[in-house]
Amino acid sequence: MTERGITCIGCPMGCRLRVTLNGGEVAAVDGATCNRGAVYARQECICPTRMVTSLVRVRGRRAPLSVKTAAPIPKEKMLVCVEEIHRACVEPPVRIGDVVIRNVCGTGVDVVATMDVVTGQDC
Amino acid sequence: MTEVDVLVIGGGPAGLAAAIAAHEEGCRSILLLEREPKLGGILRQCIHPGFGMHVFKEELTGPEYAQRFVQSFHALGLTAQCDTMVISLSSEREVVAVSPQHGLQRFCAKAIVLAMGCRERTRGALRVPGWRPSGIYPAGQAQRFVNLEGLMPGRRVVILGSGDIGLIMARRMTLEGAKVLACVEVMPFSSGLTRNVVQCLDDYGIPLLLSHTAVDIHGRERLEGVTIAQVDEQRRPIPGTERRLECDTLLLSVGLMPENEVSRAAGLTLSPTTGGPVVDDTLQTNVPGIFACGNVLHVHDLVDHVTVESTDAGRQAARFARGQGATSRPAGQMLQVRDGAGARGVAPQSVCAARVTESLPLMFRPTGVFRDADVVVRLGDVVVFRKRFRILTPGEMVRVVVPAEKIKQPVAASELTVEVVS
Numbered sequence: 001m002t003e004r005g006i007t008c009i010g011c012p013m014g015c016r017l018r019v020t021l022n023g024g025e026v027a028a029v030d031g032a033t034c035n036r037g038a039v040y041a042r043q044e045c046i047c048p049t050r051m052v053t054s055l056v057r058v059r060g061r062r063a064p065l066s067v068k069t070a071a072p073i074p075k076e077k078m079l080v081c082v083e084e085i086h087r088a089c090v091e092p093p094v095r096i097g098d099v100v101i102r103n104v105c106g107t108g109v110d111v112v113a114t115m116d117v118v119t120g121q122d123c
Numbered sequence: 124m125t126e127v128d129v130l131v132i133g134g135g136p137a138g139l140a141a142a143i144a145a146h147e148e149g150c151r152s153i154l155l156l157e158r159e160p161k162l163g164g165i166l167r168q169c170i171h172p173g174f175g176m177h178v179f180k181e182e183l184t185g186p187e188y189a190q191r192f193v194q195s196f197h198a199l200g201l202t203a204q205c206d207t208m209v210i211s212l213s214s215e216r217e218v219v220a221v222s223p224q225h226g227l228q229r230f231c232a233k234a235i236v237l238a239m240g241c242r243e244r245t246r247g248a249l250r251v252p253g254w255r256p257s258g259i260y261p262a263g264q265a266q267r268f269v270n271l272e273g274l275m276p277g278r279r280v281v282i283l284g285s286g287d288i289g290l291i292m293a294r295r296m297t298l299e300g301a302k303v304l305a306c307v308e309v310m311p312f313s314s315g316l317t318r319n320v321v322q323c324l325d326d327y328g329i330p331l332l333l334s335h336t337a338v339d340i341h342g343r344e345r346l347e348g349v350t351i352a353q354v355d356e357q358r359r360p361i362p363g364t365e366r367r368l369e370c371d372t373l374l375l376s377v378g379l380m381p382e383n384e385v386s387r388a389a390g391l392t393l394s395p396t397t398g399g400p401v402v403d404d405t406l407q408t409n410v411p412g413i414f415a416c417g418n419v420l421h422v423h424d425l426v427d428h429v430t431v432e433s434t435d436a437g438r439q440a441a442r443f444a445r446g447q448g449a450t451s452r453p454a455g456q457m458l459q460v461r462d463g464a465g466a467r468g469v470a471p472q473s474v475c476a477a478r479v480t481e482s483l484p485l486m487f488r489p490t491g492v493f494r495d496a497d498v499v500v501r502l503g504d505v506v507v508f509r510k511r512f513r514i515l516t517p518g519e520m521v522r523v524v525v526p527a528e529k530i531k532q533p534v535a536a537s538e539l540t541v542e543v544v545s
Contacts, residue, residue: 007321013514014317033513050322051172053184056300057269062274066170066186075326082298096190114170115186 001027006044010036015040048075054082056100057089058117065090066114067100073107087092093119128152128438128444130218130232132385134165136426137417137433139192139240143436145236146199150444154230155196155203156220161424162196163189164240167379168270168427171291173318176222180256188426195439199284212389214410233444234412236436237386238399241418241527242381249377253340254452254519256347262376269295276373281349282306282338285313287424287518289376291399294323296374303329304368307351309336309358312492314518315376316424337373338365347372379422389413396468402485402504403457404437404474407443412441420471421486424520428486436506456537463501463542465490472537479527486522489515489543495544498523503536515543 001022008015013033019041020028029041043049049072056065073081081104088101094117101111129145131138136156142155161167165172171184176182179191208220208423218230243261257275260268266288282289282298285308293303306324313320324331332351338360339350351361353364381399383391387453391400392409399420400408407414417429418437422448455477469487485500493515500508500523507529516522523541530539 007317007325009318009321011513012317012516012519014320033338050326051182052298053170053172055170057273062273065183066270068172068184070168078326079298091128098186113168114184116190 001059004045006041008032008037008040009088010040011033019045021045035078049073051080052078053114054083054085056085056111056113058094059089059091061092061117065094065100065117067111068114069104069107070099070110070112073104073109077105077107081107081111085111092119124217124229124233125154126231127154128233129154129156129236129239129440130216130230130234131437132212132218133157133240133417133419134159134162134205135166135204135238135240135417136189136192136301136537137240137419137436138164138236139189139196140430140433141238141414141416141440142203142438143192143195143199143238145441145444146201146432148438148441150441152233153201155201156207156209156218156230157205158208160206162193162205168263168267169291170270171295173230174336174426177425178430185426187321188448192430192507209385212385212413213392214413216412225342226520232412233446234440236415236433236440237408237413237415237419238420238433238436239382239385239419239487240418241381241422244375244378244380246375249283249375251337251340254343255507256340256342256345257376258342258371259340259347260392261375262286262292262374265372266292266295267385269299276374277346277370277372277388278302278373279304280374280428281337281351281368281370282374282376283349284308284375284377285315285331286378287315287319288377289374290315290319290323292374292376293329294327295371297329302373303327304370304471305351307332307335309334309354312516316518318404331528336360340373341367346373347350349373379418381419381422383419383508386415386419389515394468394472396462399469399470400472401472404471404479405439406432407439412440412443414443421468421520424518428522429518432484432486458502458537458539459489461538461540463540464485465493465496465543465545466498466521466541469541474530476527476530481527483525483527485525485528486520486542488517488520490517492516493543493545496543499542499544501528501530501540501542502530503530503538505534505536507532507534
């Protein structure tokens with residue numbers, strides 16, 4: 001049995017949750033003042049995920065393209081995904097929702113553009 | 124002199140929503156003026172997710188949220204003139220603007236919507252001693268450099284203040300390869316959302332130093348370090364707790380102020396608590412035909428609330444321009460809205476109960492952290508509305524929607540008071 005403290009992000013209460021882990025399983029969650037806390041604690045302890053947003057270079061201009069993962073990815077893959085995103089370079093035009101990187105770092109999730117870049121000129 | 128029915132100043136989320144709403148209300152002569160070369164406002168640089176949960180029921184990034192409104196704006200055939208800076212506004216609703224393309228222009232409008240947003244507090248407002256080297260930026264300015272212009276302000280970063288933009292920038296700078304040493308907050312609690320503390324600091328092992336502040340800034344040309352110290356309950360640095368952090372960048376996330384230079388010159392009454400114009404229940408300022416919404420009215424935390432508020436302002440402006448509706452003439456006695464105990468900056472500041480048709484939204488910030496507290500609205504001495512909240516914090520604006528019949532009760536009163544009772 002191990003214990004872990006996490007802060008619930010479900011609402012501004014920010015409950016301090018004490019999670020008891022038995023191997024890979026969540027045995028108990030203490031400190032939550034609503035159901036969302038227990039659900040969040042389980043997710044966060046077993047498979048924490050995050051949406052990642054970053055920037056991709058655009059050929060011929062300094063201003064970058066903003067991108068996001070189309071779905072949350074495992075938290076431990078955030079930094080390697082950002083590295084892969086930084087290695088990418090796109091050719092304009094790009095439209096919101098266009099896939100910039102397929103299956104980033106084997107997560108099964110695509111990286112998509114979150115802005116339009118019509119020309120290679122800055123701004 | 125160009126004449127229009129509704130003139131909107133500012134092309135961020137507030138201005139876009141106001142212009143779209145004015146069109147939907149039937150107005151066909153609308154012009155929007157925007158200082159930047161593109162529409163979208165500050166959302167363009169907010170590339171992180173978390174926008175649109177209320178309005179679209181999905182989580183969008185800032186540019187995506189903005190783009191939906193820019194698209195609707197263009198789809199309706201609305202006109203915006205970008206690269207145009209409004210330099211003056213008069214109480215007769217005459218506007219002077221300058222732009223590289225058109226030079227000096229004059230506009231006259233039947234109704235004006237102010238949607239200029241807000242600006243960041245700078246180092247000057249903090250009175251931090253020490254040298255004045257380069258490398259000290261408001262967090263939002265750094266956000267613009269990184270996200271829009273592709274420039275990195277520095278490599279070793281300290282963040283002063285724990286507002287949401289500072290927290291978001293802690294994560295952005297880390298992901299772009301910088302080392303963020305600490306986020307330093309003078310208050311004993313973060314002024315940002317819990318979610319941002321967890322996902323922008325905790326996720327990356329960045330310490331949040333509560334009850335700490337910067338007491339000295341080092342470096343002649345370029346920032347070389349910041350001395351921080353713990354503070355007591357009166358926010359005075361405690362001698363002996365100083366330590367120096369070596370850094371080349373200091374980002375300030377210490378508050379936002381509505382940007383009202385042109386409003387002041389037009390004779391608009393500004394509220395000392397919100398920093399924005401005082402408005403009535405139709406979001407009209409003390410100058411007839413001039414309306415205000417979004418961060419120029421009071422600084423919001425959620426763009427979704429800006430959209431809702433600005434849609435109302437745009438609609439009211441269109442009605443005023445058409446010369447009808449209750450906007451120009453209150454249909455009865457005006458109630459003054461007061462900040463009661465625990466509430467600060469309640470907007471609107473006055474209400475004509477007789478013309479409120481469905482409900483009256485009231486927004487304010489709590490003065491501290493309250494748990495299991497009631498927001499109470501009193502008409503004179505009579506409690507007409509009560510709503511329980513599990514938690515209220517100064518970092519999150521409270522919005523309560525009071526049904527119209529509650530404020531139309533036959534009570535002899537001249538004031539509506541909003542307070543927090545715990």
